[in-house]
Amino acid sequence: xxxxxxxxxxxxxxxxxxxxxxxxxxxxxxxxxxxxxxxxxxxxxxxxxxxxxxxxxxxxxxxxxxxxxxxxxxxxxxxxxxxxxxxxxxxxxxxxxxxxxxxxxxxxxxxxxxx
Amino acid sequence: xxxxxxxxxxxxxxxxxxxxxxxxxxxxxxxxxxxxxxxxxxxxxxxxxxxxxxxxxxxxxxxxxxxxxxxxxxxxxxxxxxxxxxxxxxxxxxxxxxxxxxxxxxxxxxxxx
Numbered sequence: 001x002x003x004x005x006x007x008x009x010x011x012x013x014x015x016x017x018x019x020x021x022x023x024x025x026x027x028x029x030x031x032x033x034x035x036x037x038x039x040x041x042x043x044x045x046x047x048x049x050x051x052x053x054x055x056x057x058x059x060x061x062x063x064x065x066x067x068x069x070x071x072x073x074x075x076x077x078x079x080x081x082x083x084x085x086x087x088x089x090x091x092x093x094x095x096x097x098x099x100x101x102x103x104x105x106x107x108x109x110x111x112x113x114x115x
Numbered sequence: 116x117x118x119x120x121x122x123x124x125x126x127x128x129x130x131x132x133x134x135x136x137x138x139x140x141x142x143x144x145x146x147x148x149x150x151x152x153x154x155x156x157x158x159x160x161x162x163x164x165x166x167x168x169x170x171x172x173x174x175x176x177x178x179x180x181x182x183x184x185x186x187x188x189x190x191x192x193x194x195x196x197x198x199x200x201x202x203x204x205x206x207x208x209x210x211x212x213x214x215x216x217x218x219x220x221x222x223x224x225x226x227x228x
Contacts, residue, residue: 002162033216043206043218056214088158092216104150104208104216106160 003027006091006107014115018079021110025072025093031055032074033094033104034066038087049074081114088112117142117211121219128197129227135182136192136222138207144168147211149190151181154204154221163205166190202226 003026013019025032034046045058049068060066063081068074078085088111094104118141128134140149151163166174166181174181182191194201207219 002159035218042220043208045215045217048214050214058215090160092160103162103165104210105162106152108157108159111158 002105002107004029004091004093004105004107006089006110008110009108010111010113012113012115013081015081015083017081017114018077019081019112021076021078021089021091021112023074023076023091023093023107025074025091026105029093029095029105030072031094031104032068032072033092034060034074034076035090035092036087037090037109038084043090046076078112083114086112086114117144117209117213117215117217119207119209119217119219121207121222123222124220125223125225127225127227130199131196134194134197134201134224136194136205136207136224138190138192138219140188140190140207140209142188142209142211144212147209149181149183150208150210150216151179151190151192152206152208152218153201154206156203160206164192197226199226199228 005024046060048056
């Protein structure tokens with residue numbers, strides 16, 4: 001158990017819908033990363049938050065947004081869903097960003113299926 | 116731009132043999148970290164080992180060791196005495212100065228009995 005909790009584990013929804021994925025980082029970790037893993041794209045970095053502030057942005061679509069709350073949990077919002085959004089979405093947390101000896105631990109992922 | 120390259124899409128190895136999974140990286144940051152993760156068929160991502168760019172010695176964690184060759188920009192994962200449970204996807208990753216952790220495309224390792 002990595003200590004990172006993601007909910008829900010599985011999500012099936014229809015095209016055009018909106019979903020929210022939730023991540024609780026390990027106790028003491030201030031930094032949260034979101035990744036999308038699809039069969040053809042591998043692991044793609046989406047966005048990173050540190051202590052409530054957006055820190056780094058990757059290949060995140062405009063239809064997607066995220067935030068980190070004062071209690072440090074994070075939510076990834078996916079809207080106007082398309083079939084191609086079907087993927088495994090991972091959250092990872094670490095103590096601080098950009099620091100050597102920083103290990104990032106992953107949650108078990110949320111498998112999103114858009115039908 | 117930072118980049119991670121894993122050139123082996125798949126590998127088949129006999130049980131109990133040692134395995135080396137290749138990873139090369141590209142970065143202009145003087146300070147960075149390199150990671151290896153294991154993803155079994157269940158889908159979870161399991162942290163295996165970490166190497167900092169200024170670490171003098173290669174990282175080791177049990178049967179896992181990281182062969183870090185800074186001048187060559189390579190960070191190969193070595194698994195000694197492979198086991199059937201090592202069959203999984205393995206990802207090399209890098210944390211650079213822009214605070215992103217980027218991943219290679221992975222190597223699927225099959226351990227044969």
